[in-house]
Amino acid sequence: DTAVSQTPKYLVTQMGNDKSIKCEQNLGHDTMYWYKQDSKKFLKIMFSYNNKELIINETVPNRFSPKSPDKAHLNLHINSLELGDSAVYFCASSRAYNEQFFGPGTRLTVL
């Protein structure tokens, strides 16, 4: 009965690699988000999709590309990983535009 799920939970990779993080929600929400939490625990939005349409695209390097195949899924693909990309990435979803439900996070470590 998981509401917002992410895979994988941990991701360790080398600089320069390409990796993807998957997110799925079973809440019937129409809006999904990606947030980045840095080492100081600061949370910052990266992207949001509403009904598969990109709504928010913060100042994020274009190495990051979100993809929403349907309303229940929002994946994050990262090309040419850099050391500074190491962080915890959270997926979230909402029906009402404000009440966001977060997934458990994916801890990305770039070596």
Place this chain on the structure above:
Amino acid sequence: QQQVKQSPQSLIVQKGGISIINCAYENTAFDYFPWYQQFPGKGPALLIAIRPDVSEKKEGRFTISFNKSAKQFSLHIMDSQPGDSATYFCAASLPPGGTSYGKLTFGQGTILTVHP
């Protein structure tokens, strides 16, 4: 103008005491102010939220106080328990519409420790 400033950075309270975390914002267009609770290794979870048309909202031991003129809001945790030990984030968002749809701007977080 999009910032939300949160204080203190960390807080230690004895069991049964009151925990108070404060946030201040600049953008008067913000119209939704939630508080999130995050335990280690978990995602943030919505705790309680308020809109600027009310000055206070209470849910169990958790209360939000909102001061529109001062552009400040705070979280009060009454009868604090060791299980409340977590990181707390305030946030704010703009009304729907445009490219800010659903965008939550978070404060820096407060690490709360409740001693038994």
